[in-house]
Amino acid sequence: MSEDKAIRTGTHVITGNDAMVEGAIAAGCRFFAGYPITPQNEVPEMFSVRLPEVGGNFIQMEDEIGSIAAVVGASLAGAKAMTSTSGPGFSLMQEYISQAAQSEIPLVVGNVQRTGPGSGIVSVPHHGDVMQARYGGNGDYEIIAVAPASAQESFDLTVEAFNLAEKWRTPVIILSDAMLGHCREKVVIQSAEEFKKNIIERKIGPRKGFKPFTYEENGELIVPPPLQLGTHAFPFWLPSVSHNEFGIPILDTVPKGSFKMVKRLCDKIIKNEEKITMTESYYLDDADVAVIAYGLPARTGLRAVREAREQGIKAGLLRLKTIWPFAQTAIEKVAESVKSIVVPEINMGQLFIEIDRVAAKKGVSAHLVIQISKLHEPHEILSKIKEVA
Amino acid sequence: MSISMLAGAERPDHPLSRYASTMHIFCAGCGYGAIAQAVTRVYAERKLDKMKYVFFTGIGCHSALPTLLPGYTVMTLHGRLPAVVTGAKLANPELKPICFCGDGDLLAIGTNHFVHACRRNLDMVLILLHNNVYGMTGGQAAPTTPTEYKGTTAPYGYLEKPFDGCELAIASGATFVSRWTSAHIKQFMNTLNKAIDHRGLSFIEVVTTCPTYFGRKNKMPEPIDLFRWIRDSAVSIKKAEGMSEEELEGKFLVGEFQKTDRPDLNTIYKEIIKRAQGD
Numbered sequence: 060m061s062e063d064k065a066i067r068t069g070t071h072v073i074t075g076n077d078a079m080v081e082g083a084i085a086a087g088c089r090f091f092a093g094y095p096i097t098p099q100n101e102v103p104e105m106f107s108v109r110l111p112e113v114g115g116n117f118i119q120m121e122d123e124i125g126s127i128a129a130v131v132g133a134s135l136a137g138a139k140a141m142t143s144t145s146g147p148g149f150s151l152m153q154e155y156i157s158q159a160a161q162s163e164i165p166l167v168v169g170n171v172q173r174t175g176p177g178s179g180i181v182s183v184p185h186h187g188d189v190m191q192a193r194y195g196g197n198g199d200y201e202i203i204a205v206a207p208a209s210a211q212e213s214f215d216l217t218v219e220a221f222n223l224a225e226k227w228r229t230p231v232i233i234l235s236d237a238m239l240g241h242c243r244e245k246v247v248i249q250s251a252e253e254f255k256k257n258i259i260e261r262k263i264g265p266r267k268g269f270k271p272f273t274y275e276e277n278g279e280l281i282v283p284p285p286l287q288l289g290t291h292a293f294p295f296w297l298p299s300v301s302h303n304e305f306g307i308p309i310l311d312t313v314p315k316g317s318f319k320m321v322k323r324l325c326d327k328i329i330k331n332e333e334k335i336t337m338t339e340s341y342y343l344d345d346a347d348v349a350v351i352a353y354g355l356p357a358r359t360g361l362r363a364v365r366e367a368r369e370q371g372i373k374a375g376l377l378r379l380k381t382i383w384p385f386a387q388t389a390i391e392k393v394a395e396s397v398k399s400i401v402v403p404e405i406n407m408g409q410l411f412i413e414i415d416r417v418a419a420k421k422g423v424s425a426h427l428v429i430q431i432s433k434l435h436e437p438h439e440i441l442s443k444i445k446e447v448a
Numbered sequence: 449m450s451i452s453m454l455a456g457a458e459r460p461d462h463p464l465s466r467y468a469s470t471m472h473i474f475c476a477g478c479g480y481g482a483i484a485q486a487v488t489r490v491y492a493e494r495k496l497d498k499m500k501y502v503f504f505t506g507i508g509c510h511s512a513l514p515t516l517l518p519g520y521t522v523m524t525l526h527g528r529l530p531a532v533v534t535g536a537k538l539a540n541p542e543l544k545p546i547c548f549c550g551d552g553d554l555l556a557i558g559t560n561h562f563v564h565a566c567r568r569n570l571d572m573v574l575i576l577l578h579n580n581v582y583g584m585t586g587g588q589a590a591p592t593t594p595t596e597y598k599g600t601t602a603p604y605g606y607l608e609k610p611f612d613g614c615e616l617a618i619a620s621g622a623t624f625v626s627r628w629t630s631a632h633i634k635q636f637m638n639t640l641n642k643a644i645d646h647r648g649l650s651f652i653e654v655v656t657t658c659p660t661y662f663g664r665k666n667k668m669p670e671p672i673d674l675f676r677w678i679r680d681s682a683v684s685i686k687k688a689e690g691m692s693e694e695e696l697e698g699k700f701l702v703g704e705f706q707k708t709d710r711p712d713l714n715t716i717y718k719e720i721i722k723r724a725q726g727d
Contacts, residue, residue: 111720
């Protein structure tokens, strides 16, 4: 009974926030812990309705620190688990996001971004947490971040976020925003049968010879199935301090052991960049100017590209569905074939730093179109395309 | 024996065997070894299921307990233990977590999570190891440091009023609350046995010795000085009834303060699912 209720096959007109919830539950999420913060309130509200219907648990915690800690606990106990928040709450969660990356605990964090810094403006879109998603916590580690651009993608990429979390055993962050979260759009959900083919279920490690953490074998990094408390797939001690691949704390070989652990955690994501990243190309085959964007600015960018084409300018668009790991390979490929790159971002230029680095390496000029607390107008991007074409 | 010798070792079948085969890293005169032994004995005597009775620790000197404990142990972040256990317990109701926290862990950085875990009556055994001081970081004053005693961050004496963990737990809604000391191991084991059978949040505060920092800073440099100080400051609930307020000055009560029954968090959440599914 519960499984039928989990996947709401059909066509719906729902908000991005609600689509995120439906995507999570369809992907097998059975635990949510959160704390109210605008503009993500519809996420915990919808989870509180939907999770008990499918036999899962929703809990409103005492703060965001407690929310992410509860999600870590639930994931360790075998549930696919998620929390959601917005900027200030996301800052509070960094402590355990860093720890979850280190202990390789799969979980999903929805960040419906709002303007900052500080309390900022609570219900306007802003992409100020792009760098915080990657560098927010202490220490060196890598996470995966996806950036939906429509309500449909809020559904699809949330499903994908859970798959990525299971596969790579890492926190996955969904970078939505206030506009996307509140905008009502069409969302189509496949039949349960079709849908389930694309779901990565929670696996349990072998009873004998289970190595709890990512390890190297014949020069390849092997990511073992997630830890599960209450089964044999658990180290006798899960330390939150630096540890080797068996989970034994690194005490006696500090420089060597610690280096190995950090390298393993970062390489797991960075070296598999091509396998993890997802991009979409529009009109790039013969383009002179490439717009590279993620989230809602990619939609504005696509309109600007089409208008530029109407005016005889060969423009194209590379849309990043994943922000982290940085799509180095895809962007290098674009930079090799165009004369200039335009990057519209709803911030002061966060991913631009990375794109500009690649562009400079390939001898291509990159240009930023900033916007603060609101979406771009198509003409703002168009005039930049014209300027640099 | 090096800690890395545990790598890849088969888990011993006898619950006490790990205790016998690994050393602990606590200071001479620290009460933690005795407490770990008491917990391990109860675990062994009752032949508790390792898949169900799992351990959690916070951050502090007690983070080193897992080398002694007989079951799987999760080390959480500083103060976050009650929140992590909330998630684990809701995701797998079969677990019965036995948790260790330090006084800085639970009464300073993690107070918020502690208070709410008590309010929710989370089904867990929560052992607060109260040594009057931040031991691992070098003897700084804690929210439990008694007034006028010294720490490395209270060179002129700690003048704030200390927290009473048991009173806080009772006021927050914990259903089984008690306090013992590392000089009351038998009584502690007895209470622990009851706590394991209790459904709801069982809070046991254990006042213990830290000769290295608390004792040394407060003119009790020998472990036995501190042991005597704890023994003499502990007054049983029954004895305290006949004592005046002046006589109780500087003392603390030991015993079982409260044992009540109300639905625990998992029972409540079962009811929510029942309502949502309309059964």
